[in-house]
Amino acid sequence: MGTTSMTGASRGLGREAAEHLLRHHPDQHLLVFNRRPGLAAELAASTGNDNVSEVLCDLASFADIRRAAAEVDRPLDGFLGNAGLQMATTDKHTADGVEMTFGVNVLAYHLLLNLLRPRFTNPARVIIVGSDVHDSAHNSMGLIPPPRWTDPRELARPREGGGREGRRAYATSKLGVVYLVHALRRRLPEGVDVYSYNPGLVPDTELSRDAGRFGRAAFRTIGKALVTLPIATTADRAGRLLAETMTGPRPGESGSYISRGEVIPSSSESYDERREEELWAVADELCGLTADGTTRTPRRSA
Template structure:
């Protein structure tokens, strides 16, 4: 698939999280292979910071790949990523920034874990990190630009009974580590995941109202994709069960392979414009998310409260 948002033979840069494995890995390889002028900056952790650029370059034939090491559970690390990207843009060592693919996400087995900033880990990584990235980089995107944040249809209960439907609350509550025996359960950990993915849709709607013309924002739903290692934080029995069932689950009509989902994510980021800014991309086409996910009051409250949590003014443009 040809790169669409930019002009042919023009170098451009995309920033991507969650490119190390699964859907994101396939999407990164697809984008690099399809567009030799694309420069990809991947945010990675641990050994992946050193090895991922070379692996992506070898798989795609495109050597315009670099990595920035960061833990998205740390707001300081997120700010450091932005500082490094903007410094490279200002120095002219990196082509203009056109897009962000925010694919990184986690699912924990409780809501009791806190980040170094004191926030509940699932909400911190899946919502706050994305909020801070787009806020700090919003004025650096070159039109036609595109921001794609990975969501999930579990927000509407599609993962039941394994992943409970989202249960929204005020942002201060969602960002606070849970206490008590219920908070320590895997059920609440998985509910925190589906709730964070509802928060992603709210974030995208609020962002779409603030971005300048020519820069679009989308929430991408890959559907059920067995074998993506999302349950890596679960116990050994649960992990083993997911691995054993993955080949069978892939055969279900509403499931798909990681490679296919990765191709769809790549198309959402670099293919023809998939829909109006703010749209929910259900696999390969724009669709409707749950009725609950269309709530301007919650969307604006999320925007305002996240600004407070990360120490930014809420009333400035994105």
């Protein structure tokens, strides 16, 4: 019996994906990382499958990620990184002083996956959920500004910026996810595959929960209209497809970008080995990782 570990299983497409995994792969153990206790019991009750456990983990704290990773005591043949957030501003920070969006969407996965690497079996599959907004050419109907990549140390620094810059930070973090996947592919052994995954526009999620009462209401209203269009999908459909990509036949070469279950090229900007390696080095520094994979005191973002 194998084990798939997962973040972001409490709501939205992640909850749908987790329940699909438990219903359709009852012999595969699901280990969920979650900030609050009780999610494993909820999933067991909703699916009738108690082959699920949990580790408490706050992805906005490097210390908590280290503690959670140390509690994983079983081999892993899968990792599904679905947790992510979009902040209304760029001035909020993690427990380590990192800009919140970049800290959770990029650095948390860098640290967690590096700590879990000794646990991965061969073969194993790692998927990190990204977004098509990583592509400057993507038409998000003006809702999400295009990414603006710069020195990762600058991206990690909290700064003044309202709603538009908060949304731009989200797009930029999703470009960072693709860079992270490309860099990780070069470091994983053959047989351990890593992918970035774009679920498409999924309006019926709580991604806008930091937007305030009026912003959330507007997003829900727009979302109800968007799900009727080909450009969008519902959380249940997106979650089901994500789960099937996790458990189905090998989707493509390691490092590939998967959009709605299909391997396609990511943006032209996302193929930049210099940026990828710079991000990896800075992430090691900020997360407190050494070249041999051991940990040291992380550097607090200025």
